[in-house]
Amino acid sequence: MLIILSVFFGISLYYMYFRHTRKQLYAFSDSLPSAGSLPVLGHSHWFLGGPERLLKNIKQLCETLHEIGDVTKIWIGPSLYIVTFKPDDIQIILENCLEKDYSYKFLQTWLGNGLFVAPVELWKMHRRLLLPIFHNHIIEDYIDVFGEQGAILVERLRDRAGGQEFDVHTYITSCMLDIVFEAAMGEKMDVQHTPDTPYMCARKSVMSVISMRLFKPWMQPDILFNLTPCSKQQRINIDITHKFTDEVVTKKRNKVEEQIGMSVDWNDNQTRKDLLELLLSNKLNLNDKELREHIDSITIAGNDTTALVVSYALMLLGCYQDEQDKVYNELKNIFDGSLRAPTKADLCKMENLERVIKETMRLYTVVPIIGRKTQKEVKLSTCTVPKGVGCAVVPFVLHRSKKIWGPDADCFNPDRFLPEHCAKRHPCSFIPFSYGPRNCIGRHFGMLAMKSILASILRNYKVISRGCDTLKIEILLFPVAGHLISLQKRIE
Numbered sequence: 001m002l003i004i005l006s007v008f009f010g011i012s013l014y015y016m017y018f019r020h021t022r023k024q025l026y027a028f029s030d031s032l033p034s035a036g037s038l039p040v041l042g043h044s045h046w047f048l049g050g051p052e053r054l055l056k057n058i059k060q061l062c063e064t065l066h067e068i069g070d071v072t073k074i075w076i077g078p079s080l081y082i083v084t085f086k087p088d089d090i091q092i093i094l095e096n097c098l099e100k101d102y103s104y105k106f107l108q109t110w111l112g113n114g115l116f117v118a119p120v121e122l123w124k125m126h127r128r129l130l131l132p133i134f135h136n137h138i139i140e141d142y143i144d145v146f147g148e149q150g151a152i153l154v155e156r157l158r159d160r161a162g163g164q165e166f167d168v169h170t171y172i173t174s175c176m177l178d179i180v181f182e183a184a185m186g187e188k189m190d191v192q193h194t195p196d197t198p199y200m201c202a203r204k205s206v207m208s209v210i211s212m213r214l215f216k217p218w219m220q221p222d223i224l225f226n227l228t229p230c231s232k233q234q235r236i237n238i239d240i241t242h243k244f245t246d247e248v249v250t251k252k253r254n255k256v257e258e259q260i261g262m263s264v265d266w267n268d269n270q271t272r273k274d275l276l277e278l279l280l281s282n283k284l285n286l287n288d289k290e291l292r293e294h295i296d297s298i299t300i301a302g303n304d305t306t307a308l309v310v311s312y313a314l315m316l317l318g319c320y321q322d323e324q325d326k327v328y329n330e331l332k333n334i335f336d337g338s339l340r341a342p343t344k345a346d347l348c349k350m351e352n353l354e355r356v357i358k359e360t361m362r363l364y365t366v367v368p369i370i371g372r373k374t375q376k377e378v379k380l381s382t383c384t385v386p387k388g389v390g391c392a393v394v395p396f397v398l399h400r401s402k403k404i405w406g407p408d409a410d411c412f413n414p415d416r417f418l419p420e421h422c423a424k425r426h427p428c429s430f431i432p433f434s435y436g437p438r439n440c441i442g443r444h445f446g447m448l449a450m451k452s453i454l455a456s457i458l459r460n461y462k463v464i465s466r467g468c469d470t471l472k473i474e475i476l477l478f479p480v481a482g483h484l485i486s487l488q489k490r491i492e
């Protein structure tokens with residue numbers, strides 16, 4: 001009995017001390033409206049359950065918070081997050097809070113200090129180094145790769161034309177992987193024909209363990225996670241992926257050094273260079289580990305996101321045949337019967353298709369949540385947020401807000417992105433690529449690749465789909481039943 005009393009007394013004392021050291025935080029928290037919290041647990045119970053339940057809960061909680069105030073709060077265990085759907089406040093957060101939230105640390109085991117997860121001081125330096133290699137004129141060199149891989153995809157889909165409904169996402173992912181690998185490291189992986197290499201299997205496995213850990217609070221402390229078989233599985237698979245990229249980096253470094261030794265002019269604009277070659281030849285003094293971390297981050301951030309948007313766009317166009325007809329007619333006018341792969345000039349003319357892609361990213365925001373942390377006091381419309389507080393920006397809910405998008409916010413209408421409508425909206429009402437200095441560095445690459453792949457498919461096939469009802473969150477946004485479509489060959 002004495003032992004129990006002592007333990008109880010000890011815990012109470014620690015709790016009181018803990019609360020005392022965070023007095024300022026609790027005072028700030030008390031000034032914010034909230035809903036749906038429980039004593040001690042805060043909002044943690046909303047984040048339990050499988051990926052489908054979790055998304056429903058997040059949506060419901062966020063919609064309630066959106067109703068009750070401009071800047072609101074949630075508590076997940078001992079961590080306080082402010083939540084806002086007011087575009088002015090979102091802009092301030094995304095422009096000023098550049099440190100990623102604690103939850104990104106699970107990706108850090110894999111991606112190290114790659115751009116996506118790097119701590120802010122290192123990120124500033126490396127973002128400056130990487131920006132030039134994502135410049136439009138460099139990215140546009142890869143348009144040929146988009147065309148080549150798009151043609152392979154069209155060929156692979158031939159067997160599906162005239163057949164049953166199928167999940168198109170697996171086809172699109174392989175195609176995007178081939179594109180991203182070739183652009184990032186100059187490696188022709190041919191995932192479209194050989195999807196199950198040990199490297200690809202290891203990547204999938206790491207992704208699924210990280211996603212599971214992110215939303216299972218009891219798996220988050222390293223001390224508990226390391227006791228599970230998942231920890232060993234993760235370590236082995238991370239090693240496989242690191243070894244793969246390390247070998248590519250070494251090979252590339254040797255090649256670049258050899259060519260520099262032979263006085264090859266790396267600034268000639270004749271031959272296309274992959275991103276890794278550009279990083280090596282620009283003498284940026286990144287060591288092999290840093291190069292691996294950046295290349296891994298780019299291939300991971302750039303693949304699933306683009307593949308998902310393309311798959312959702314096909315599903316939506318399959319449901320809205322009139323919109324598909326508009327896009328198809330636009331493509332017919334651009335290509336005028338020619339079978340050539342899309343050029344830069346062609347891609348620039350695809351205005352209708354671009355609006356479809358944007359409306360797809362609004363309705364199916366593949367990066368549904370962005371987590372940041374204040375590094376200093378930040379003044380928002382209704383409060384001043386102290387240093388060290390989490391900031392949850394939830395584009396998935398923002399993009400369907402009736403206050404911003406009107407009563408038909410849930411309906412598919414690409415005309416929302418006509419220039420005259422965009423001009424009337426706040427720039428932070430639509431943030432699929434985030435916003436501010438830490439936005440998506442690959443957005444131009446992504447947009448061109450998505451347009452090229454969609455154009456290749458839609459020129460060859462008519463898409464039919466029943467859409468999807470239920471979604472789930474596994475870091476990104478997925479449909480529970482897959483991206484089901486059927487295809488009919490177009491005969492012109």
Ligand code: HEM
Binds near residue numbers: 115117301
């Ligand atoms: C439809 C396609 C894409 C979407 C929706 C998307 C979305 C995003 C978002 C929302 C972020 C910020 C995430 C955060 O702050 O938590 C981000 C960052 C990033 N994205 Fe993308 N992305 C796409 C395509 C790409 C592509 C094609 C690449 C590379 C080829 C890429 C590379 C990156 C990198 C490296 C970052 C980290 C940037 C930094 O922290 O400075 N993304 N992306």
